[in-house]
Amino acid sequence: MSLFLNEIGNGIFLGAFFGLVALGYSMVYGILRLINFAHGDFYMVAAFVSYTILGAVIVGNSHAQWWTVAWVGLVVMIITGGLAMLANQLIYRPMRRAAILSLMIAAIGLSQVLENGVLVAPQWGATYLVYPVTTPPSGFNLGSNHYTWGQLIIVLISGLLALGVYFLVGRTLLGKAMRAVSEDRIAAVLMGINVDLVIAIVFFIGGALAGAAAVMTGVYYGQINYLMGFTVGLEAFTAAVLGGIGNIGGAVVGGLILGIVQSIGTGIFGAEWAIVVAFGALVLMLWFRPTGLLGERVARRM
Amino acid sequence: MKKNLVKSRVLTAGLLVTGVLTIAAGVSAGGVASAAKKLSPYLVGVPMPMTGAEAEAGTQIYNAEAMAAQFLNHHGGVLGHQIKLLEQDDACDAGTAVNAANLLVSKGVQAYVGGYCSGATLPAEPIIARAGIPYVMPAANSPELTTGGYKNVFLIDPSGSGDGIEAAAFFKQQHITKVFVIDDQSSFGVAIAQSAASAIKKNGGTVVAGGIQSIPATSNDFSAVISQIKSAGATGIYWSGYFSQAAQFATQLNAAGVIGPHGTAKFVVADGSVDATYITGAGAAANGTYATIAALASGVGNVLGSNADKAFNRAYVKQFHAQPGPYSAFGYDAIMALALAAKHVKSIVPKRVIAGLHALHFVGLTGKISFAADGNRLGAVMDLLEVVNGKYTLAHPQP
Incomplete structure (x- = not known):
C-alpha cells in the first residue's frame, strides 16, 4: 500500500x-483544430x-540560486x-x-x-x-518517499500556471474571445474580434508554458538533449487526448492521470510496462470515452 | 623514393616484431614521407554514433581511429596502401546502422572498424559478413555480438558479460544479497543485465522486484523505479545502460536518500556508463558510486586520470583540443589490429586479413590483444572503479 501511495506521489x-x-x-487544438507536432520542440x-x-x-554549478532561475x-x-x-505567423497563419x-x-x-537546428x-x-x-x-518525507523542496516548488509553479490559464480562458474578456474563436471563427470576426491576434496570443501562452516546463526539467533532471522534445511531446499529446483535447482542465487532469498511471504501472508491473500501461489506458479511454475525460464540447463539433 | 618505402617497411616490421606499439614512438617518428601514393587506398568503413545521445563517445572513438590511420599513413600506410576512413553515422540506431553498413559496403570498403552501441552493431553483422570483410569493433561488447557464429567479428573491448560477473562479485564481497537490476532496453543493456542477474543468483543473492527491470532509453524520470527499490529493500543497485541515464539515475537515487550521504545502498554501473559526462551530469551524486570496465593498460585514456600513457592523451588533446574518452584507446587499437593483421599476412585482401586477425598477438594501448575463435578478446581482466571526489579511481572495497 505504501508503494502504491508513493507511486501516486x-x-x-x-x-x-x-x-x-x-x-x-x-x-x-482548441482554437485551430491543429495538433501542433512542433510543440514538444518549443519545449526543447x-x-x-x-x-x-x-x-x-x-558562475559554477550551484544550488538554490532561486531568484536567478526565476527571472531566467x-x-x-x-x-x-x-x-x-513566430512559428504561427510564418507558417500556420499563411496556411490557414x-x-x-x-x-x-x-x-x-x-x-x-x-x-x-539545435543539433x-x-x-x-x-x-x-x-x-x-x-x-x-534536501526536502521532506511523505510516507517512505523523499521529496525535495525543488519538486514541491515545481508542482506548485505548474499548478499556479495552469490555474492562471484556467482563469484567463474562463474569466477574462480575452478568454471569452478565445472561446468565441474556438466556437466559430467567422462569427467571432463578425463580432469584431481580432482573430489573428487571439490565435497569436494562444500560441504565445502555449509556448510560454512549454518554456516554463523546460526550465523546470533542466533544473530538476539536470540534463538536456536535442531529442527531449519528442518524448515529452508524445506524452503531453497523450495527456491532452486523455483529458479531452481542446479542454484546458482536461489537459491538466490528463497530465496527472498519465503521470500516475505510468508510475503505478512501474510500481506494479515494472518499469518496462510503464509505457504499455499508459498507452493501454489511452486506448481504453478512446474506446469507452473517445472525447477524453472532459472533452465533450469539442467532440460534438467534430 | 624506393629507399623511403623500404625504410618505412623496416620501421613497421620492427614494431611488429617487438610487438610493442607505443604512440610515443609514432608521434616522435612522424613525418616520414609516404612513398606509396600509387597504390590504391585501403578503404575502411567506420560506423559510429555521430548524432544522438551517444554522439560524444562516437566522436571520441572516431578521432582516435583517425589518429591511428594518420600514424600508419605517415609510415607508408598498410603495405603501401594509404588508409582511408569512410565515416558514417549510425546514431546508435539499428535502422540507421543497417543503412550505413549497406552504403559503406556498396562504396567498396575492405574492412569495417566501428561500433559503440551493440544494438546498432548487431544488425550490421550479417551485412558485413556477407560482404566477407573483417569487422573490428572498438567498443561494442554485448555478449550477443559473438554468438552469431560469424568468423569475421573481432571485439577489442572484452565481452560485457565480464561486467555483470565483476559487479556480482563486488556485491557478494560487500555482503549485499538484495540487488535491484535494471537495464535500458538496449541490446547491450539487456545482455549485461542478464549476465549480472545470473551471476548474482549463482553467488547466492537475489534479484529483487521479481527479476530484471528495464526502463526505456528515452526516460529521464526514475522516481517510480526508486519507489520500487525502496519497497523491495534493495541494498545493491545495478544499472547496465548508458551514461546519460546513469547520471540522472544516480542524481535521483541520491536525492531520494537511497545512495550518497544519507543512503546505505551501493550503485554499480556497467562500462557503458563509464564516461566523464556521467560524473559532470551526476555531480556530487556520482561520488561513492562504482563502475566496472575492462582493465585498461595502466589507465589509458582519461578514465583514471592517471599519468599513464601521457603521450596518447597529449597527442589526442593537441589534435582535437578535447580529452579522449574511455574508449578512444580502443578505437586506436582497433585500427592498429587491422593494420598489423594485414601486415602479418602481407595482404589487404579481406579474407586474408580475417585470417591475420585470428592469428594476431600484439600489445596495444589497451594491453595484450588476441582473439578467441568466436572473436572475443582473450585474457580480459575487469577493473572495479569508484568515483572519488569527482574522479574515477581504482576501487579497493573493504567488505
Whole structure:
C-alpha cells in the first residue's frame, strides 16, 4: 500500500510536467483544430536557450540560486512564447485556408527543423548537456518517499500556471474571445474580434508554458538533449487526448492521470510496462470515452 | 623514393616484431614521407554514433581511429596502401546502422572498424559478413555480438558479460544479497543485465522486484523505479545502460536518500556508463558510486586520470583540443589490429586479413590483444572503479 501511495506521489510530480506541455497542445487544438507536432520542440528549444542564459549568468554549478532561475525562467517563457508566435505567423497563419492535414505536416516539418537546428548549432549539438543549476537534495518525507523542496516548488509553479490559464480562458474578456474563436471563427470576426491576434496570443501562452516546463526539467533532471522534445511531446499529446483535447482542465487532469498511471504501472508491473500501461489506458479511454475525460464540447463539433 | 618505402617497411616490421606499439614512438617518428601514393587506398568503413545521445563517445572513438590511420599513413600506410576512413553515422540506431553498413559496403570498403552501441552493431553483422570483410569493433561488447557464429567479428573491448560477473562479485564481497537490476532496453543493456542477474543468483543473492527491470532509453524520470527499490529493500543497485541515464539515475537515487550521504545502498554501473559526462551530469551524486570496465593498460585514456600513457592523451588533446574518452584507446587499437593483421599476412585482401586477425598477438594501448575463435578478446581482466571526489579511481572495497 505504501508503494502504491508513493507511486501516486511520483505520478503527480511527473504529471505536472506533462500537464504544462499538454496545455499548449490543447489550447492550440482548441482554437485551430491543429495538433501542433512542433510543440514538444518549443519545449526543447526553451531548454537549450535557458541552458545558455543560465550558463552565462551563473558562475559554477550551484544550488538554490532561486531568484536567478526565476527571472531566467520568465525571460525564457517570453522567448519561447515569442518563438511559438513566430512559428504561427510564418507558417500556420499563411496556411490557414489549407487543409488541416497540410498544417499538421508543416508542423512535423517545423519539428524537424527545430531538432536539427539545435543539433547543428554551435555550443549545443548532439550530446547531453549538463544543466548549470540543479535542485539540492534536501526536502521532506511523505510516507517512505523523499521529496525535495525543488519538486514541491515545481508542482506548485505548474499548478499556479495552469490555474492562471484556467482563469484567463474562463474569466477574462480575452478568454471569452478565445472561446468565441474556438466556437466559430467567422462569427467571432463578425463580432469584431481580432482573430489573428487571439490565435497569436494562444500560441504565445502555449509556448510560454512549454518554456516554463523546460526550465523546470533542466533544473530538476539536470540534463538536456536535442531529442527531449519528442518524448515529452508524445506524452503531453497523450495527456491532452486523455483529458479531452481542446479542454484546458482536461489537459491538466490528463497530465496527472498519465503521470500516475505510468508510475503505478512501474510500481506494479515494472518499469518496462510503464509505457504499455499508459498507452493501454489511452486506448481504453478512446474506446469507452473517445472525447477524453472532459472533452465533450469539442467532440460534438467534430 | 624506393629507399623511403623500404625504410618505412623496416620501421613497421620492427614494431611488429617487438610487438610493442607505443604512440610515443609514432608521434616522435612522424613525418616520414609516404612513398606509396600509387597504390590504391585501403578503404575502411567506420560506423559510429555521430548524432544522438551517444554522439560524444562516437566522436571520441572516431578521432582516435583517425589518429591511428594518420600514424600508419605517415609510415607508408598498410603495405603501401594509404588508409582511408569512410565515416558514417549510425546514431546508435539499428535502422540507421543497417543503412550505413549497406552504403559503406556498396562504396567498396575492405574492412569495417566501428561500433559503440551493440544494438546498432548487431544488425550490421550479417551485412558485413556477407560482404566477407573483417569487422573490428572498438567498443561494442554485448555478449550477443559473438554468438552469431560469424568468423569475421573481432571485439577489442572484452565481452560485457565480464561486467555483470565483476559487479556480482563486488556485491557478494560487500555482503549485499538484495540487488535491484535494471537495464535500458538496449541490446547491450539487456545482455549485461542478464549476465549480472545470473551471476548474482549463482553467488547466492537475489534479484529483487521479481527479476530484471528495464526502463526505456528515452526516460529521464526514475522516481517510480526508486519507489520500487525502496519497497523491495534493495541494498545493491545495478544499472547496465548508458551514461546519460546513469547520471540522472544516480542524481535521483541520491536525492531520494537511497545512495550518497544519507543512503546505505551501493550503485554499480556497467562500462557503458563509464564516461566523464556521467560524473559532470551526476555531480556530487556520482561520488561513492562504482563502475566496472575492462582493465585498461595502466589507465589509458582519461578514465583514471592517471599519468599513464601521457603521450596518447597529449597527442589526442593537441589534435582535437578535447580529452579522449574511455574508449578512444580502443578505437586506436582497433585500427592498429587491422593494420598489423594485414601486415602479418602481407595482404589487404579481406579474407586474408580475417585470417591475420585470428592469428594476431600484439600489445596495444589497451594491453595484450588476441582473439578467441568466436572473436572475443582473450585474457580480459575487469577493473572495479569508484568515483572519488569527482574522479574515477581504482576501487579497493573493504567488505
